[in-house]
Amino acid sequence: MRTAEIGQRFVDFFAGKGHTVVPSASLLYNDPTLLFVNAGMVPFKPYLMGTEPSPWKRATSIQKCVRTLDIDEVGKTTRHGTFFQMLGNFSFGDYFKSEAIQYAWELVTKPADQGGLGFDPSSIWVTVLGPGFHPDYPEGDIEAREAWRAAGVPDGHIQGRSLKDNYWHMGVPGPGGPCSEIYIDRGPAYGPDGGPEADEDRYLEIWNLVFETEDLSAVRAKDDFDIAGPLRSLNIDTGAGLERIAYLLQGVDNMYETDQVFPVIAKASEMSGKRYGANHDDDIRLRVVADHVRSGLMLMTDGVTPGNEARGYVLRRLLRRVVRAMRLLGVADPVLPELLPVSRDLMADSFPDVLTEWDRVISAATAEEETFRRTLSAGTAMLDAAVIDTKVSGSKTLSGEKAFQLHDTYGFPIDLTLEMAAEQGLEVDRDKFTALMAEQRARAKADSKTKKGLLTDPEAYAQIRALGETPFLGYTDLTVNTTVTG
Ligand code: ATP
């Protein structure tokens, strides 16, 4: 089943259960706490919170999502994309836990020739909030456990887990609640027995059912938050990974090998002469290329332009990582004009905007690649010299001053310096680099209090700091998206 067909099947199923099909919101949907939409519920937040009346009691959608927090996993795990589509069904004070569980079970197990997803019931595992983690659930989420039992899941396939896994919130104040997740056992070839608690590569998480009941006033970590009180209604918010379901149903190894992504790998492989499947590191690069090309395409289509401001910077990093990965695969010519059209043609069925916005997208991407190629050739010569000096001096650490100079003189981003130094077996003195960056920022701020220069825009910093899981280190990390329950 093609990815687009699976998505259609999901929303058709819920339309048949009285849900209104709501089109995907833009990735830039205007929620001030987020850089990008990172879950299907984001456009529905006011209805879940009860701050606005919902136009529908039940809704279903295929929402475009970007999770930059997952960038380091891309290509290494089988299941993390920076861009993916989240399927969801939502109830705003209408049905609740047991119905949500019944619906999910029905769709997942119904045979494919009857409109379902056709998973073998014996391969399904589920998790619920375990006992002792939440004051309102001293014995765990008994209701959810009961509903799964009633659906036919054997006790041995229901695992209780902690708040970290079975309580969902946005990573910022907003709605939250216990959740229950559905996993598919891919079989012993993928890891040890023991259910999702034992191994999340073998047991693949496909669907999270969130029972949104609480209004969170502060969120410090996945399992550390303050509850302001109950929400005005008991809501259902579910999220299923379309690409994850697709790779299982298509019988391929990972989400980059599905019909909507793999042809980009094939193109990159053809351009580089590197056969996919021949070399572990090259395979990761090819998957990164395919993933980032698609995220870049979707972000640009929704109106992001490469730049130094928060969203533009994320896009810039994604595009530059493609260029870098292709270089490491041996391709020195421009790559984006070759790769982006492949992704465009794959995504056009589901998102026709990629065609109507194309001219703008390809000219922005081409210009960005040109700029980066100039940066690369100037900075690489300096970095190579610095690497040799470092090695000759017997050190294993490239100095923070050098990294800063590369950044300051050549616009060489620190992540690139880190990556390129690592390829030569060197570390970088990041603390010193960060200190020099901070000094420079302080100077710039003192210099021009009024100038809204992007590296001195305190609002942008505050936003990213508020969202980041790690301390903000200048625009060095892509991990600026909000935390999401793992
Ligand atoms: P994981 O534990 O695998 O990182 P998650 O628990 O962070 O996933 P949720 O926040 O529960 O994911 O999101 C709901 C669903 O969206 C997941 O069950 C999964 O199917 C899908 N999903 C989440 N992150 C990604 C991603 N980076 N790429 C593709 N699909 C994803």
Ligand code: MG
């Ligand atoms: Mg989850």
Ligand code: MG
């Ligand atoms: Mg998870």
Ligand code: MG
């Ligand atoms: Mg995750």
